[in-house]
Amino acid sequence: MEKVVLVTGANSGIGLALCERLLTEDRQLRLCLACRNTQRAEAARAALLTSHSGARVDLLHLDVGSVLSVLSAAQEIKARYNRLDFLYLNAGIMPNPAVDIRAFFTGFFSRNIINMFATAEGLLTQQDRPNSDGLQEVFATNLFGHFLLIRELEPLLCQPGHASRLIWTSSSNARRSAFSIEDIQHRKGKEPYSSSKYASDLLSLALNRHKNNQGLFSSVTCPGLVMTNLTYGILPSFLWTLIMPIMWLIRIFTNTFTLTPYNGAEALHHLFSQKPESLDPRAKYHSLTSGFGNNYTETRQMDVDDEMSEVFFSKLLQLEKVVRSKQSQRNAEDKANQQYVHHAE
Ligand SMILES: NC(=O)C1=CN([C@@H]2O[C@H](COP(=O)(O)OP(=O)(O)OC[C@H]3O[C@@H](n4cnc5c(N)ncnc54)[C@H](OP(=O)(O)O)[C@@H]3O)[C@@H](O)[C@H]2O)C=CC1
């Protein structure tokens, strides 16, 4: 039976490289690229079809940062497919990043250097802001939009006698200390990216606890440090040009510098061929590249606990209720306005 796979943020970077790899792995695949930018999505589809002529590649408009877009994309998915085998929750943003230069040099001349290059711990801050749904943008995009999508797609994902898989693109930048259960959207802090990625680790654990018995299995990955639009946005381009040779040099000493999107997609691709029973709900699956350029996947235990993941899960369910009721209110207002205009004409 053909597998149905949907990838969010599939038009560039790790998501696009994953699509390439999946099509090479399985020619029967029915692949859906869920992207917010139609032009870029079409370009990605064309590129995939150039290397895999005759492949079944669908496009879907989805802005994971918008409640309305998620709800209408979910309707469209339910209308198009009667099953979803894999849902890759990959879209992500890191807006207005800033590097703490002093922390960089302190880390550079300390024993923490390898960890600093692998996780960027203490190095990166971002400026976040509320979006038009009143949610913090990073939280809404990297986590909540994906959560809402999963909730909407439960009828497809939780089917008796059939296993479906969720695969998150998290990060080794996910840190417990950047996350607060009192401030799940990270309104007050300066590390919304780290917080949102830690939140995806917590959510994955909770989803496994609640949904494994309904045939839904969730896993978390880290692609390593990959040169993509997201990373290029961190420093000015001339600086990247200057430090790129050093990055390739560092790669010889650390396996987390996967650098290319193809390498970064290793763990995401690896999980595609794993049986649900073999998955570890507490593990993060890391894409790694050796100094000789060989790719492999390694599992490392996440710093998550059941109690916090449970509280977080119930907070997300509460937020979902609020967001849904706001959305129905908006829909009702729009309808009333339309009727008013119609009568006035
Ligand atoms: N690069 C790295 O070193 C690492 C990346 N990651 C994670 O990998 C994932 C992929 O990022 P990466 O490939 O690096 O970067 P890219 O910027 O190349 O890819 C991000 C993708 O997400 C899409 N996206 C962003 N916001 C939205 C939205 N609101 N709705 C729909 N799609 C959206 C982008 O679309 P558009 O083109 O329209 O912007 C793009 O396709 C992210 O979750 C990131 O956090 C994790 C660890 C390391």
Ligand SMILES: CC(C)CCC[C@@H](C)[C@H]1CC[C@H]2C3=C(CC[C@]12C)[C@@]1(C)CCC(=O)[C@@H](C)[C@@H]1CC3
């Ligand atoms: C000369 C400059 C001051 C050097 C700055 C280097 C940094 C820009 C990089 C060092 C470690 C990198 C890193 C990431 C981005 C670029 C660095 C901060 C990530 C945060 C990218 C996104 C992720 O999710 C992480 C896994 C990466 C970890 C390492």
